[in-house]
Structures are given as C-alpha cells and as structure tokens.
Amino acid sequence: MLKLILHRVLLSLLTLLIVSILVFVGTELLPGDLAQAVLGQYATPEGVQALRSQLGLDRPAPVRYFEWLGGMMRLDFGISLANQAPVSGLIAERLGRTLLLAGLSAALAVPLALGIGLLAASRPGSTFDRVSSIAALCVAALPEFFLGTLLVIIFAVKLRWLPAISYVMEFRSVGQLVSSLVMPVVTLAAVIVSQMARMTRATVVNVLSMPFIEMAVLKGVPWRRVVLVHALRNAVGPIANVVALNLAYLISGVIIVETIFAYPGLARLIVDAVTTRDFPLIQACAFIFCGGYIALMLLADIAAIMGNPRLRHAQ
Amino acid sequence: MTNAEAKVDQGGTRGDGRLSTAGIVGAAILVFWVLVALVGPYLAPYGQADIVSNDNFASASSSFLLGGDYIGRDILSRVINGAGTTLGMGVAATVLAQALGVSVGFFAAIRGGLVDTVLSRLNDALLSFPHIMMGLVVIAALGSSVPVLVVTSGVVYASAVFRIARALAMDLKVMDFVEVARARGEGTWWILRHEILPNVVLPLLTDFAIRLSFVILFMSGLSFLGLGVQPPLADWGSMVRENMEGLRSGSLAPIIPAAAIASVTVSLNLLVDELSLRTGRAYAEARE
Numbered sequence: 001m002l003k004l005i006l007h008r009v010l011l012s013l014l015t016l017l018i019v020s021i022l023v024f025v026g027t028e029l030l031p032g033d034l035a036q037a038v039l040g041q042y043a044t045p046e047g048v049q050a051l052r053s054q055l056g057l058d059r060p061a062p063v064r065y066f067e068w069l070g071g072m073m074r075l076d077f078g079i080s081l082a083n084q085a086p087v088s089g090l091i092a093e094r095l096g097r098t099l100l101l102a103g104l105s106a107a108l109a110v111p112l113a114l115g116i117g118l119l120a121a122s123r124p125g126s127t128f129d130r131v132s133s134i135a136a137l138c139v140a141a142l143p144e145f146f147l148g149t150l151l152v153i154i155f156a157v158k159l160r161w162l163p164a165i166s167y168v169m170e171f172r173s174v175g176q177l178v179s180s181l182v183m184p185v186v187t188l189a190a191v192i193v194s195q196m197a198r199m200t201r202a203t204v205v206n207v208l209s210m211p212f213i214e215m216a217v218l219k220g221v222p223w224r225r226v227v228l229v230h231a232l233r234n235a236v237g238p239i240a241n242v243v244a245l246n247l248a249y250l251i252s253g254v255i256i257v258e259t260i261f262a263y264p265g266l267a268r269l270i271v272d273a274v275t276t277r278d279f280p281l282i283q284a285c286a287f288i289f290c291g292g293y294i295a296l297m298l299l300a301d302i303a304a305i306m307g308n309p310r311l312r313h314a315q
Numbered sequence: 316m317t318n319a320e321a322k323v324d325q326g327g328t329r330g331d332g333r334l335s336t337a338g339i340v341g342a343a344i345l346v347f348w349v350l351v352a353l354v355g356p357y358l359a360p361y362g363q364a365d366i367v368s369n370d371n372f373a374s375a376s377s378s379f380l381l382g383g384d385y386i387g388r389d390i391l392s393r394v395i396n397g398a399g400t401t402l403g404m405g406v407a408a409t410v411l412a413q414a415l416g417v418s419v420g421f422f423a424a425i426r427g428g429l430v431d432t433v434l435s436r437l438n439d440a441l442l443s444f445p446h447i448m449m450g451l452v453v454i455a456a457l458g459s460s461v462p463v464l465v466v467t468s469g470v471v472y473a474s475a476v477f478r479i480a481r482a483l484a485m486d487l488k489v490m491d492f493v494e495v496a497r498a499r500g501e502g503t504w505w506i507l508r509h510e511i512l513p514n515v516v517l518p519l520l521t522d523f524a525i526r527l528s529f530v531i532l533f534m535s536g537l538s539f540l541g542l543g544v545q546p547p548l549a550d551w552g553s554m555v556r557e558n559m560e561g562l563r564s565g566s567l568a569p570i571i572p573a574a575a576i577a578s579v580t581v582s583l584n585l586l587v588d589e590l591s592l593r594t595g596r597a598y599a600e601a602r603e
Contacts, residue, residue, distance in 0.1 A: 018440035026452045134337065141584040143532050145539050145555050146573035149562060157565040252447040256536050260559075271540050274455040282455050289448045297443065 005302055012298040019290045020072070024065050027279050068283070077284035082276045087284045090269060095288075098258065098265035102250050104181065105188040110243055113193045117200025122227040124205055133201065136194035144253055148187045148260035155183065184261045188253055192246040199242040200235075207231045237304030244300030248293045341585030344578050352402050355395035363396035363549040364388070372558070372566035384568050385558050394575055397549040401576070404465055404544075405531040411469030412526055413519065416476025421511075423477075424484035425503060435481070441474040446533055454542050464543055468530050475529075479522055483515050521590040528583035535576050551576045 071078060077087035116136075120129040139147075155162045162179050207213065208231050216226045258267035266285065273281040360380075366387045373383030381390040423434040441449075453467045487493060487510070496506050537543035538552025546553065551572040558568035 014436075015440050015443055018437065019443060022440065022444070023452065027456055137584055137588055138581045141528060141532075141580040142577045143535060143539075143573060143580065145536075146570070146577045149555070149559075149570045149573055152562050153565070153567070153570060157562065248445070252445040255447055256539060259540055267540075270451060271542065274451045274542055277455055279455070282452060286444075286448050286452055289445050290443055293445055294443050 001305060004305055008298060008301045008305070012294050016291060016294050019294070020069055020287060021065070023283055023286045023290070024068060027283055072284075072287055077287075078280035080273075080278055080281050082273070082278040082281070087281050090281065091266065091284060091288070094264065094266045094269055097263070098254055098267070101181070101184055101188065101258065101263060101265060102247075102254050104185045105192070105250060105254075106247055108185060109189040109193045109196065109246070112189070113196035113246075114200055114239070116193070116197040118204060118227065118232070120197070121201045121204035121208065121231075122223070124208075129201075132197065136198045139190055139194040140198065142191065144187055144191060144256045145260055147190055148183070148257060151183045151187060152260075184257050184263055187260070188250065188257045191253060192250060195249070196242055196246045199245075200239055203235045203238040203242065204231055207235045210234075240303035241300045244296040244303075248296045251289055251292055335589060337585045338589035341582035341589070344582040345586070348398055348402060348575075348579055351395055352398040355398055359389075359392040359395040361389040361392040363393050364547040365392070372561040372564060372568055374566075381571055382566065382568060384554070385560060390554075390568060390571055393549040393554060394551070394572055397551045397554060397572060398575070400544060400548060400550045401531060401535065401552070402579070404461065404468075404534060404550075405527055408465045408468035408530045408534070409472070409523060409527045411465065412472035412476050412530070413523060415469065415473035416478075417480040417519065419473070420477040420480030421484045421507065424481045424488060425507075431481075434477075438474050438477050442478075444471075446471050447536060450533065450537050451542065454537070459537075459542050459545060461544065461548075464534060464537065468534055471533070472526055472530055476522060476526065479518070480515075483518060484511065487511050487514055517590070521587055524583050524590065525587045528580040528587075531576065531583075532580055 068078070075088055077091070079085070080087050080090055083090075116132055120126075120132050123129055162182055204227070208227070213226060213230060216230050217223070221230070254265070255267040255270060257263070258265045259271065262268075269281070270285050272278070273285065368383040368387035368389075370383060370387060371385055373387065375382040381394065384390050384393065419434065423431045449471050450467055454463065457463050493506060493510050496510050501509075534543055535550070535552025535555070538550050539556045541553075541556055544550035544553050546557070554572035555569045555576075558566070558572075561568040
C-alpha cells in the first residue's frame with residue numbers, strides 16, 4: 001500500500017512540474033517582450049532595457065525557469081512589478097482570509113451534501129429524492145453571481161438583516177464577523193453542495209445495486225445499517241474523489257464570490273495583477289492554486305486506496 | 316449512469332423517446348433565447364450602446380420595461396443584444412473545444428502506446444489547472460478581446476473533451492465490428508467515418524450541451540471579473556458587473572442579466588440530464 005501511495009505522490013509531483021513549466025512558458029509566450037508588455041507602447045527603449053535586466057530577461061529562459069522554480073520551493077516568489085513589494089508578503093496577508101472563506105464553506109457544504117446524497121440514494125424515487133435531485137441539478141448550474149446578488153437583494157436590501165459587503169478586516173465582534181461572512185459562505189457552499197450531493201447519490205445508488213447489498217438485505221440486516229455500513233464503506237473511495245473535486249472547484253469559485261461581496265482576499269489581488277500584468281504575482285498565484293488542486297486530488301487518491309482493500313493490495 | 320441507476324430513475328423518463336416535463340421546459344427556454352439572439356436585435360426598442368435616460372438605474376416603466384442601467388441605457392435592449400454575444404461566443408468556443416478534444420482524443424486512442432501516454436499525461440496536467448486561473452494567465456499575457464476569449468475557452472475546455480473522446484474511442488476500438496472492418500482491410504479514416512462516428516454522435520452531443528453550459532459560466536465569470544467582454548458591447552456577464560453598484564439602492568439591474576445566464580445554463584443541464592439518461596452515461600457528473 002505504501003508503495004502505491006508513494007507512486008501517486010511521485011505522479012503528483014510530476015504533474016506539478018509540468019504545471020510549473022506551463023505557467024512559466026505561458027507567461028513567456030507573450031507576443032513581443034515581457035518588459036515591453038508591462039511598460040506599454042509608450043515606453044522608452046532605455047526603460048524597457050532597465051526592466052529587462054531587473055527581471056533578468058537578458059538571460060536564457062531555461063536558466064530563469066530553474067531560478068524561478070528554486071524560488072517557489074523556498075516560498076520566494078520574487079518582487080511584484082506593480083508595487084515593488086515581495087509577492088510572498090502580498091499573498092500571505094490575503095491567503096489566510098481566502099482560506100477562511102473556503103474552509104468555512106467546505107465545513108458547511110461537505111456534511112450537508114453527504115447527508116442529502118445518502119438520504120436520496122437510500123430511498124431512490126421518493127419525493128425527497130426527486131425534489132433534491134432536480135433542485136441540485138438547477139442550483140449546480142447557477143452562476144455564483146446570480147445566487148450572490150439574489151442573496152444581497154433579499155437579505156441586505158429588502159430585509160436589512162446582513163451587510164451587503166463584508167469588511168472582515170474591521171470586525172469588532174464575533175457577531176459582526178459572522179454576519180459579514182454568512183452570504184459569501186452560503187453562496188460558495190450552495191453550488192458545491194448541489195454538485196456533491198448529486199455525485200454522492202449517484203455513487204451510493206451504484207453501490208446499492210451490487211449483489212452483496214442484496215445478500216445483506218436477504219440476510220435481514222436493517223436497511224439503515226445496509227446503507228450506512230455496507231454501502232457507505234464501499235463508496236468511500238469515489239465519495240472522497242467527489243469531495244476533493246468539489247473542494248478544488250471551490251478554489252476557483254472563491255475568486256468570483258470574493259468579487260461579488262468585495263471580500264478582502266486573494267481575488268482582488270489576482271484580478272488587479274492581471275489588469276496591471278504583474279507577472280511574478282500571477283505566476284505565484286497560478287502555482288499556488290494549481291498546487292492546492294493537485295494536493296486535493298492526491299488526498300482523494302490516497303483516501304480511495306485506504307478505503308478500498310482491493311486497491312490496497314494492487315501493485 | 317449505470318443501468319442500475321437508470322432503472323431506479325424511471326421517474327424521470329419514459330421509454331418511448333418523449334421528453335419529460337423538465338426536458339421540455341429546458342428545450343423551450345433554449346429555443347426562446349436562440350430566437351432572441353437571432354431576431355431580437357431588430358426588435359429591441361433601443362440600441363445596445365444608446366444612452367436613453369438621464370437617471371442612473373431608472374426603475375422599470377412603460378418606456379423602459381426592465382429599467383435602465385448605471386449610465387441610463389435600456390436594460391431590455393442590452394439583454395436582447397447580449398444574447399447574441401453571450402450565446403454566440405459560447406457556441407463558438409464549445410465547437411472549438413470539441414473539435415480540438417475529439418480530434419486529439421481519437422488520435423491518442425487510435426495510435427496508443429507512447430503517443431497516448433504522453434498526450435494523456437499532458438492533458439492531466441492541463442486539467443489540474445483551475446480553469447479560471449488558466450483564463451487569467453492567458454488574458455494577462457494577450458489582453459482581453461472576443462477572439463482571445465473564444466480561443467482560450469475553447470482550449471481550456473478541450474482537455475475535458477479529450478478525456479471523454481479518448482475513452483469513447485478506446486471502448487469502440489476493441490469492439491467486434493471495428494475488428495471486422497479492420498480485417499476486411501478498411502483504412503483508419505473509413506473506420507472512423509463509418510464505424511466509430513455513428514456510435515459517438517449522441518454522447519458527443521450530450522457533451523456539447525454540458526460543455527456549452529460550463530463555457531458560458533466560465534466566460535461570464537471572466538466578464539464579471541472585468542476581464543472578459545469589454546464595454547460598450549453588451550454581454551450578460553459584464554452587464555452584471557457594470558450594474559453591481561445598483562444593488563445598494565435595491566436596483567434589479569445586476570440580477571436581470573444574471574438571471575438570463577442562469578436560465579440558459581439551467582436549461583442546458585435539464586436537457587443534458589435527459590440526454591444522458593438516454594445515452595446511459597453520466598456526463599452531467601463533473602462540473603470541472
């Protein structure tokens with residue numbers, strides 16, 4: 001089993017390496033020149049030359065790639081072009097707040113989704129199953145900014161229960177913190193709850209159709225126990241995969257949700273970096289986001305291996 | 316979707332090939348928007364860039380049926396004109412994604428061996444890029460314009476299509492009728508055209524619909540961030556962004572275009588749910 005896990009870890013590292021090359025090459029492939037692009041068409045040749053040497057662009061690309069990769073490993077992401085501060089400092093300040101938002105949404109979404117999915121799967125064709133399936137299908141297809149603006153109109157504008165914009169930085173009490181986080185968390189959670197519930201249902205229904213379940217039923221095992229013990233155990237791998245997929249989706253969903261509610265997390269930083277073409281910052285963010293995604297996929301793989309004895313002994 | 320689930324799920328479909336209520340609703344909404352996109356611009360009361368009111372966020376009235384936007388343009392006219400932009404760009408990008416994904420996916424499956432391993436590995440790396448991140452990197456490099464958006468979305472979503480197309484071709488490759496054709500001495504192209512293609516049309520059609528809904532969400536997400544379609548062109552995603560300020564005063568201006576996007580993506584998913592029951596596969600599963 002250890003060997004299998006090690007194999008997956010190595011595979012993930014390989015993927016991360018390919019991603020790092022893609023990120024680097026992606027920002028290298030600019031038409032013309034990075035320094036020129038950053039300074040715009042009115043730049044003086046001297047200015048462009050100065051920025052080129054500041055960025056080290058006069059050296060060959062492979063050398064710069066390995067330097068950049070080495071920096072990433074030491075969490076040294078270079079200097080932001082837009083405000084001349086170290087990228088790591090700019091990111092660290094906001095990453096925590098983004099993780100808080102994403103973490104709370106996950107903590108709300110995962111148990112809720114698994115519960116709905118299991119309940120729907122254990123009574124296929126029931127009213128609960130049909131209503132939750134069609135609702136999940138619809139909610140999963142909604143853009144975040146539709147849900148977000150709808151919530152603002154209802155709860156902030158009409159009912160005045162919640163502030164429309166979150167000022168997490170300035171909270172004075174726990175109550176204030178909670179009330180400014182409610183709508184972003186609910187918006188972010190809603191889409192992944194519906195997605196996860198759908199996938200959990202499909203997975204469990206699939207397991208419930210297997211012969212060993214029929215055997216358990218015929219043996220007289222109570223249905224509740226069949227679902228929660230026999231079926232769930234065999235669905236752990238696929239469900240872990242579903243959860244990881246959706247948490248990975250959270251990574252990109254959070255950018256939109258932060259923008260809707262003007263939440264002071266990474267989103268503002270990234271969007272500004274794109275408009276000002278602040279490449280060191282964009283590269284760092286892309287690397288962190290992809291790294292997080294790959295790590296989640298790896299965790300799902302490992303959970304699947306641990307949960308399934310057949311995989312445990314496979315080579 | 317497995318046979319077992321299809322059995323359990325009989326509530327949703329009938330065996331006689333007719334659509335369920337949800338499927339009919341989805342199809343009707345889509346037909347409506349396609350008509351709006353095609354003939355709407357000739358019927359719209361005002362032009363998409365015309366400033367026709369002195370108020371910001373004018374409320375709905377007989378002259379502005381859905382109210383005015385942040386600089387006094389008619390929202391109804393902009394939603395009508397935006398249908399063409401949003402749907403047109405979405406369809407173009409999805410066609411590109413499928414063309415790329417299917418051709419490379421089939422190529423990988425047919426060649427097999429090292430070619431397949433390398434292409435699949437590369438594709439996995441592409442898939443581990445959060446889509447929005449990939450969009451942002453490209454837009455930072457090339458700037459935002461309609462062609463850049465369409466090509467980027469097409470390439471981004473091609474990797475998911477690649478996976479499905481490759482899996483389909485792998486399944487079919489070992490089928491008896493393909494083996495027989497090969498034994499008859501038919502060429503690869505002939506086999507693709509006459510044996511493989513007829514068997515993949517329905518799954519790929521289903522994939523097209525689900526992909527289109529992702530592409531529309533992706534593009535309007537970028538526009539919402541201010542990095543997609545640029546003003547004054549009317550596009551539903553950027554209309555939401557432009558009018559966000561209006562929320563404070565309780566204007567419905569941002570939610571109308573958001574609802575238009577939602578109606579399209581939900582309809583596509585209702586239709587896909589229907590189609591995927593029929594094709595016996597769960598394409599609707601992963602919202603990548």
